[in-house]
Amino acid sequence: EIVLTQSPGTLSLSPGERATLSCRASQSVSSSYLAWYQQKPGQAPRLLIYGASSRATGIPDRFSGSGSGTDFTLTISRLEPEDFAVYYCQQYGSSPETFGQGTKVEIK
């Protein structure tokens, strides 16, 4: 199965700053079948990005995804207070689909 490694484990930033989250796959993710989710404490994950770079319905344009092959990035251009959360990447190019271990974006 494909192992996804997210870095950094924790990102300490201030509102208004730019956040760059990385997701590296142990082998190439076919057709850029990679998604990103946001999870806040006590809540279910919420889909942000699919197909590596397509924003889900209702997701603000400060969230963007990029990458292909084994290296993917989620960028939050200017952090809003509600963006502080844990972010997971998921590959669905091969079964079983797998998730990264998460990156926590916390207020500095």
Add this chain to the structure above:
Amino acid sequence: QVQLVQSGAEVKKPGASVKVSCKASGYTFTSYGISWVRQAPGQGLEWMGWISAYNGNTNYAQKLQGRVTMTTDTSTSTAYMELRSLRSDDTAVYYCARGPATTPTSWFDPWGQGTLVTVSS
């Protein structure tokens, strides 16, 4: 709006079984599938398996084969996940999430609110 509503928290003893339900609304149930994902306390996300609400096809994670069964009731737009021979490391929040009808591999949107299953003697 599209919504998945799950059944309430459960406490089970080791060796018992649990069955979690996931009721869908706001879309045509049989045009999609449902995946189940679990999250142990303080841990990441683990995909458990998928069922097509269109034709009942299933695909389970290898580590859970033989212990998990996923079913649907199209008359009530409800999906079910049963896990047997529970162990302490099955303690987790269990989520259902909507996916495609014809393939188990996809992104998930939306997710249910989660069901906490606690396994303890």
